[in-house]
Amino acid sequence: MNPSSFSPRPTERLRDDLLVWYKEVSRSLPWRINRTPYRVWVSEIMLQQTTVRAVLGYFERFLERFPDVDSLAEAPVEDVLKLWEGLGYYQRARNLHKAARIIASGGFPETVEGWMNLPGVGRSTAGAVCSIALGQETPILDANVRRVLGRLRGISPGDAVRESPDLWELSKAFVTEASDPGEVNQALMEIGAVVCLTRKPLCTVCPWSLDCASCGAPEEILNPPRKKKEKQIRIRTALIPSDESGYFLVQGRDRLLEGLWDVFSVSGPPGEGQMPFGKVLHEYSHFREEVFLVREERSLLEAALGETSSLWLAKGEESPVALTGVARKILRFRDSQKKRKKP
Numbered sequence: 001m002n003p004s005s006f007s008p009r010p011t012e013r014l015r016d017d018l019l020v021w022y023k024e025v026s027r028s029l030p031w032r033i034n035r036t037p038y039r040v041w042v043s044e045i046m047l048q049q050t051t052v053r054a055v056l057g058y059f060e061r062f063l064e065r066f067p068d069v070d071s072l073a074e075a076p077v078e079d080v081l082k083l084w085e086g087l088g089y090y091q092r093a094r095n096l097h098k099a100a101r102i103i104a105s106g107g108f109p110e111t112v113e114g115w116m117n118l119p120g121v122g123r124s125t126a127g128a129v130c131s132i133a134l135g136q137e138t139p140i141l142d143a144n145v146r147r148v149l150g151r152l153r154g155i156s157p158g159d160a161v162r163e164s165p166d167l168w169e170l171s172k173a174f175v176t177e178a179s180d181p182g183e184v185n186q187a188l189m190e191i192g193a194v195v196c197l198t199r200k201p202l203c204t205v206c207p208w209s210l211d212c213a214s215c216g217a218p219e220e221i222l223n224p225p226r227k228k229k230e231k232q233i234r235i236r237t238a239l240i241p242s243d244e245s246g247y248f249l250v251q252g253r254d255r256l257l258e259g260l261w262d263v264f265s266v267s268g269p270p271g272e273g274q275m276p277f278g279k280v281l282h283e284y285s286h287f288r289e290e291v292f293l294v295r296e297e298r299s300l301l302e303a304a305l306g307e308t309s310s311l312w313l314a315k316g317e318e319s320p321v322a323l324t325g326v327a328r329k330i331l332r333f334r335d336s337q338k339k340r341k342k343p
């Protein structure tokens, strides 16, 4: 990438081309219809760290159950977590619920700063809500938009693009004096999601191919190899009643799993004499978990649980509470085993 050899057209021209392209190819997404602050905010939180494809079904179910901020604020957080089950990064759901309670009593913020005062809302999310729902000229810079604009200007990936203040300026230039700043921001998100892909960007169909400092750049320049950090491995042993009648569920103990329910387990590998019948692996952003599955007498498990608050989930019963990813994997593992056993 050689930014000095490029003299791209003014940002307004790039914006015009972007909007023409967006009008032709934009996907019809439920949160693009009826752009209220509530709908846009919920969709933006759901889309953090997640793809549009993953969010689609969740958004509609969520809006059906919580059609407005009051219904969300009045619901117990457990109901919110249950609807969020499987979408991951549960802190987003807890923050959404906390923020809904603040909004229900004080009203929706009307500025980027006001939105940023709410739990779980950063500058880019605030910019997206203010532009899309309120028509304000507020810039965004989520990971996709940062990548696209960084490539457009030939800023090296990695720390340089993450820390470049110029990209906020550039994003701001795109929405300044735009007739619909929200649409410009959605177009920026869209080009990052469907054309300027992290790997193998589709430069030949990009509306900016003649202006972009990175057009056609080789993979090793766009995505220089990074040293992978070794993840810490945590090991525990899930205890399953040997009569196969169901599971004891307990609430997650650390902040990551707060409000979610997990299959009763103890930390560390199986003890002496405990023969695991399976193992479940689960990746978190900072560590990997290995969970051995062992059978144990139900009466012994009841004794081990003692005063610990627990729930009994009978075999075949739909869980009424939100389960951790590991718990869902354990239930699926058991189901697949039972199917395999059938003649």
Ligand code: SF4
Pocket (backbone or CB within 6 Å): 148, 151, 152, 195, 196, 197, 201, 202, 203, 206, 207, 208, 209, 212, 213, 214, 215, 216
């Ligand atoms: S030309 Fe290629 S690298 Fe540049 S913005 Fe378009 S897709 Fe991305």
